[in-house]
Amino acid sequence: MYAILDIETTGGKYNEEGLTEIAIYRFDGQEIRDKVSTLINPEKPIQPFVQQLTGINEGMLRNAPKFHEVAKRIVEITKDCVLVAHNASFDFRVIHNEFKQLGYDFDRPTICTVELTKTLIPDLESYSLGKLCRKLGIPVSDRHRAEGDALATLKLFKILLQKDEEKAIVKKAVKFDRSRDLSSKYLKILENLPNTAGLFFVFNYRKEIIYINKADNLKKEVNKLFLTSTQKANKIRKEMKSLSFEETGSNLVKEIKFMESVFSNRPKFNPFKKKIVEKSDFTNPNLILIDSGRNQDENSVVLIEKNELIGYGYVELNYQINNIDVLRSLISKKKFNDGTEKIVQEYLKKEKVKKIIRFD
Numbered sequence: 383m384y385a386i387l388d389i390e391t392t393g394g395k396y397n398e399e400g401l402t403e404i405a406i407y408r409f410d411g412q413e414i415r416d417k418v419s420t421l422i423n424p425e426k427p428i429q430p431f432v433q434q435l436t437g438i439n440e441g442m443l444r445n446a447p448k449f450h451e452v453a454k455r456i457v458e459i460t461k462d463c464v465l466v467a468h469n470a471s472f473d474f475r476v477i478h479n480e481f482k483q484l485g486y487d488f489d490r491p492t493i494c495t496v497e498l499t500k501t502l503i504p505d506l507e508s509y510s511l512g513k514l515c516r517k518l519g520i521p522v523s524d525r526h527r528a529e530g531d532a533l534a535t536l537k538l539f540k541i542l543l544q545k546d547e548e549k550a551i552v553k554k555a556v557k558f559d560r561s562r563d564l565s566s567k568y569l570k571i572l573e574n575l576p577n578t579a580g581l582f583f584v585f586n587y588r589k590e591i592i593y594i595n596k597a598d599n600l601k602k603e604v605n606k607l608f609l610t611s612t613q614k615a616n617k618i619r620k621e622m623k624s625l626s627f628e629e630t631g632s633n634l635v636k637e638i639k640f641m642e643s644v645f646s647n648r649p650k651f652n653p654f655k656k657k658i659v660e661k662s663d664f665t666n667p668n669l670i671l672i673d674s675g676r677n678q679d680e681n682s683v684v685l686i687e688k689n690e691l692i693g694y695g696y697v698e699l700n701y702q703i704n705n706i707d708v709l710r711s712l713i714s715k716k717k718f719n720d721g722t723e724k725i726v727q728e729y730l731k732k733e734k735v736k737k738i739i740r741f742d
Contacts, residue, residue: 384409384555385463385490386539388532389473390436393429399476400424401449402438405528406459407536409466410574411543411552412629412676414536418459419529421446436526449480460490464555468511468535470494491554495538502545503711514538518711519702544695545714547646552626553589568608571625575601578676579636580629581643584651587623593651596640600627618651632673632682634729635694641722659720663689664727670703670739671730681736684726685709691718691726703739 524530597603693713
């Protein structure tokens with residue numbers, strides 16, 4: 383579970399900044415589960431340049447709650463979460479200091495989307511939130527206000543989750559159920575699983591991925607793993623300490639992602655032998671394959687250029703599809719093996735996608 387947050391402050395000397403606004407989205411990797419957004423009375427002046435940047439003035443905060451009045455809600459919404467913020471060290475430091483003044487040690491693991499983006503989308507000119515949103519075609523409203531910037535950070539984080547093939551983000555957030563009652567643990571896992579297409583990942587106590595599988599119905603397939611009495615299933619269950627999943631929407635993305643996830647992680651219970659595949663051309667050297675997304679507002683996209691599979695991802699706006707530079711930035715881009723390209727070719731022979739765009 384993640385708590386995507388953004389804050390606005392009074393500005394001023396280091397460690398003397400006051401909190402003027404906070405927004406937090408509790409996010410399970412698929413959907414927003416809870417939200418808090420509020421102005422806060424810092425009981426100190428706001429620097430003039432900050433007022434000009436955010437539009438927040440002292441008059442707006444006169445009747446706003448003080449930090450101690452919202453502290454319990456912040457603790458509740460971030461419980462068992464990894465905090466995610468753009469420049470997380472700043473946000474966490476300010477919030478930690480506010481709690482310190484109340485005599486409470488607020489401690490949460492953090493993920494910084496600035497550092498994460500530098501790793502997963504290298505060589506960009508700027509990693510400021512505004513410029514990243516423009517580069518990736520992420521719509522932003524209420525820039526330099528906590529709710530607008532937190533929502534933009536959440537949309538950026540969803541793209542980074544998609545690009546994180548080695549599951550470094552998920553490994554940081556994964557929680558272990560220490561209950562010895564396996565039946566209750568399995569029921570809790572099944573409770574959170576959707577009846578949609580996707581992949582699931584089984585972790586051991588070292589947070590290593592030991593098994594990956596794909597499914598047209600995630601809940602049904604995981605339930606099968608729990609009920610099957612084969613030797614392999616018994617061994618997987620014995621070593622399993624946690625499970626995560628990813629919805630893919632598109633069955634084509636599911637097939638690509640499964641092949642690449644197994645290839646990247648080499649899980650213990652997924653025998654992998656690299657096959658020699660004779661490379662062949664696509665029907666057109668340059669294609670954008672558009673298919674179902676993970677919800678009604680998005681589409682999945684697969685990009686092929688010069689007869690090579692470039693990557694895949696998700697978009698919510700036609701602008702992101704029509705602007706090839708934006709699309710290249712959004713997708714999970716890597717050097718795919720020939721076996722994955724063959725999967726795409728065979729899929730297109732047998733199945734249909736929503737739309738195919740051919741371009742020069």
